[in-house]
Amino acid sequence: MTRKPLEEVDFHGNGRWGRMVVLKGARIRSAQTTSIVDLPDIFSYGVPAGMFGAMVNLGSTVAAAALGKTCIRIGHQAFALDTDGEVEVVGRFDTLERFRTDSNRSKYYVQLEPRPIKPYEIRMDISKRVKKVNTTGQCFRVHGHSTSSQNGGTAGILIHEAPHPGWLIGCIAPREVDNKIANHNHGPSRRAMDSLFTLLGGFSVGRKAELLVMDW
Numbered sequence: 001m002t003r004k005p006l007e008e009v010d011f012h013g014n015g016r017w018g019r020m021v022v023l024k025g026a027r028i029r030s031a032q033t034t035s036i037v038d039l040p041d042i043f044s045y046g047v048p049a050g051m052f053g054a055m056v057n058l059g060s061t062v063a064a065a066a067l068g069k070t071c072i073r074i075g076h077q078a079f080a081l082d083t084d085g086e087v088e089v090v091g092r093f094d095t096l097e098r099f100r101t102d103s104n105r106s107k108y109y110v111q112l113e114p115r116p117i118k119p120y121e122i123r124m125d126i127s128k129r130v131k132k133v134n135t136t137g138q139c140f141r142v143h144g145h146s147t148s149s150q151n152g153g154t155a156g157i158l159i160h161e162a163p164h165p166g167w168l169i170g171c172i173a174p175r176e177v178d179n180k181i182a183n184h185n186h187g188p189s190r191r192a193m194d195s196l197f198t199l200l201g202g203f204s205v206g207r208k209a210e211l212l213v214m215d216w
Contacts, residue, residue, distance in 0.1 A: 001018055001019070001020040001095060001172070001213050002075075002214045002215055003216060004075075004076075004077060004215050007180075008099060008100075011165055011166070011183070012164050012166025012182075013098055013101075013165045013166055014101075014165065015097060015164070015165030015168070016096075016098075016099040017095065018094070018097065018172075019093070019094055019095065020092070021042055021074065021093075022093070023087045023089050023090065024087065024088055024090050025083075025086050025088050026085030026086055027083065028081050028083050028087060028119065028212065029082045029084065030082045030116055030119075031079045031082065031212050032079065032082075033078065033080075033214070034078045034080045035078070036073075042072060042074055042089055070083055072089065091195060093192050093195075094174070094177055094192075095175070096172075096173040096175060096189070097109075097165070097171075098169055098170075109170065110147060110169060111147070111216070112157050112170065112213055113145070113213070114213045115145075115213050116212055116215075119211055119212050120142050120143065120144055120210065120211045120213070121142075121144055121208060121211075122140040122143065122159060122208070122209050123140065123141055123143060123207065123208050124138070124139075124197070124200075124204060125140065125141040125206075126138060127139050130158065130160045133160065134160075134161045134186070134193075138193070138203050139158045139159060139193075140196075140209070141157070141158055141159075142158070142159065142211065145157060149170070156170070157170050157171060157172070158171045158172075159171065159172045159173075159211075160172075161186060161192075161193045163183060163185055163186045164183060173189050174192040174193060175192045176192050
């Protein structure tokens, strides 16, 4: 997941957009930004998800040979992935988070801190708080982080459906690509979460995946 370039949104508290790609295959141990730019932008192609892997492989041949790593580009940023083997991009999503506070625009809400070196473990879970959004409570819970809550304890960071930033304090809401309208429509975010669960084999409490957060 990357939050750059900064793209803010105002609705029920200030939010920010980001972008997330889903990869399957070998484990990704870490990722780092690279200056390589002659790669296809994953988010600029209107093709089925299954085609992304082929484009990444074709577009990153030179880069992979030079760095010994698989490289992908998301927008203006290129990333070199340290993997245990081949990976394939199978999904792409925009993301929404709460950002600046309502009372003081120079202060910020709790946000999951970047960790591009060691992935966070995320697990499918049922949350009472999320049930207020979608009745099922289905979400991912982020484990192994040190992000503090506004009260000083460890924050409960979830990845869950949210139509606008008002539902988010520290949590992350995936949504369909190119649907950056924060309003009361749950559809774009609900469909994104359903797609994520499907990509991981369907919703099952405790099912695991990993998350790399590249930046603020």
